[in-house]
Amino acid sequence: MQLPMCATFSTSRRRPVIIASITTLLAVAFVPQEFDFSRDLLWKVGFDLLFVWFLVVAVRAWIAAFRPQAELRMTAEGLAMKYGRRELTVPWAVVGQFRIDEQKKTRWVVVWLNPSVPVEQVPVPRQPNGGFRVLPIGRGRSTTQGTQDLGRFRSAAMGFSGHYLYPA
Secondary structure, eight states, X not given: OOOOOXXXXXXXXXXXXXXXXXHHHHHHHTOOOOOOOSXXXXXXXXXXXXXXXXXXXXXXXXXXXXXXXXXXXXXXXXXXXEETTEEEEEETTTEEEEEEEEETTEEEEEEEEOTTSOGGGSSSOBOTTSOEEEEEETTTSOXXXXXXXXXXXXXXXXXXXXXXXXXX
């Protein structure tokens, strides 16, 4: 019996949780204790700025850690998208086209589906251009791992679907 071949891509929460934990502890360590500005004004302002910086980084990392997990699975039969608890599996005949779209620092897998798929069933919201941003490639991973994921995605896309649009 042969196991079905598939390529799975998902977001990770490990790195945001580690960053959030460390920066939260550092923010707690730099909490202003007293507000006497008569002595050592430069040191107090510096520690207060460190506290604010660590707090901002911690809040952003906790938001990233609690974001729903996204997953994209490619098989010879079709494409399975999952975001949080919502999931949709479509055959390749329904997938019009897909490509990687770079927005700021994040690379997104954008999929255009045929109109036969109801928009309510797709787990992610529709973009103004009619596509669906399904998966951020490399979110929650290091730059090296994100680049490796990008190469794996491109080769899996050509291997399973046969149609992939390179960004313009």
